[in-house]
Amino acid sequence: MNFVLKTILEEVRIRFFWILICSSFTWFTCYWFPEEFIFLSAKPFPSSPYSDLSFICTQLTEALSTYVTTSLISCFYFLFPFLGYQIWCFLMPSCYEEQRQKYKKLFYLSGFCFFPFFIVTFVWVVPNVWHFLYELNATSTNLLIIKSQPKIFDHIMLTVRILFISSICSQVPVLVICLLESRGVKTLIKNRRFFMVFSLFVAALFTPPDIWCQIVACLPIYFIIELTIFYASIIRVYKRQLAPFDQH
Known part of the structure; x- marks a missing residue:
């Protein structure tokens, strides 16, 4: 028992060491090029109909906090595949072959x-959201002129929120499939109301305090959950129909 515990702790120490080294190196690399990553997040603006768009800093330390935040967020997205690989290598040796195949899928x-969710969000959703927000700030008459000058930190955080909600939406099918395999389709259908509460909670936690933003964020999450349950129900009925033929 002590030998097994020592082996597990040694493996955890090795994995944690590599994660720490790679995360430190990745963060310093991202921090070395902060303006390039900020440019990528602000790339939709050159195609905007507004020609005098610019970002402002209202505090002396805002530029530094923006650089650090951008570096941390970029580091997390770059490091996430490596982190998943390390967890995979730590857990797979203790699993049977059937479990390995299931987890691999x-x-x-x-x-x-x-990756498709992230690319579509970055290329299409983020530009349209920012263009929509800027159109709301434009005035149609000369009686009142509203000129929007967004803070760079607010821009980064709102873009990160949009990307984070997209990342959560992309992993909802995986979560629902895991719940389906552990509890079954009927149990999830009976407890469907909890998924609505989960969608509302995620939308309220990661969106601005605006009811319309929360509704727009809540609907895709709940729609993906319902679509996954519907697909699982179809597969379940299809397997039941094939079961008599497999026995023969």
């Missing part, structure tokens, strides 16, 4: 869902 599904 979930791992591939997680990556397959994450």
Whole structure:
């Protein structure tokens, strides 16, 4: 028993050491090029119909906090695949072959869902959200002129919130499939109201305090959950129909 515990602790120490080294190196690399990452997040603005768009800093330390925050967020997204690989290597030796195949499918599904969601959000959703917000700040008459000058830190945080909600939405099918395998389709259908509460909680936690923003964030999460349950129900009925033929 002590030998097994020592082996596990040694493995945890090695994995933690590599994660710490890679995370430190990745963060320093991202911090060395902060303006490039800020430029990527602000890339939709050159195509905006507003020609005098610019960011401002209202505090002396805001530029530093923006650089550090951007570096941390970029480091997390770059380090996430490596972190998942380390967890995978730590857990897989203790699993049976059937469990490995099941977890491998979930791992591939997680990556397959994450990257399309992230790309679509960054290329299409973020520019449209910012263009919509800027159109609300434009006035149609000369009686009142409203000129929007966003803070760079607010811009970064709102962009991160949008990307984070997209990342959560991409992992909802994986979570629902895990719940389906552990508790079954009927149990999830009976407790469907909890998924609505979960969608509202995530939307309220990671969106601005605006009811319309929360509704827009809540609907995709709940729609993906319902779509996954519907797909699982179809697969369940299909397997039941094939079961008599498999016995023969």
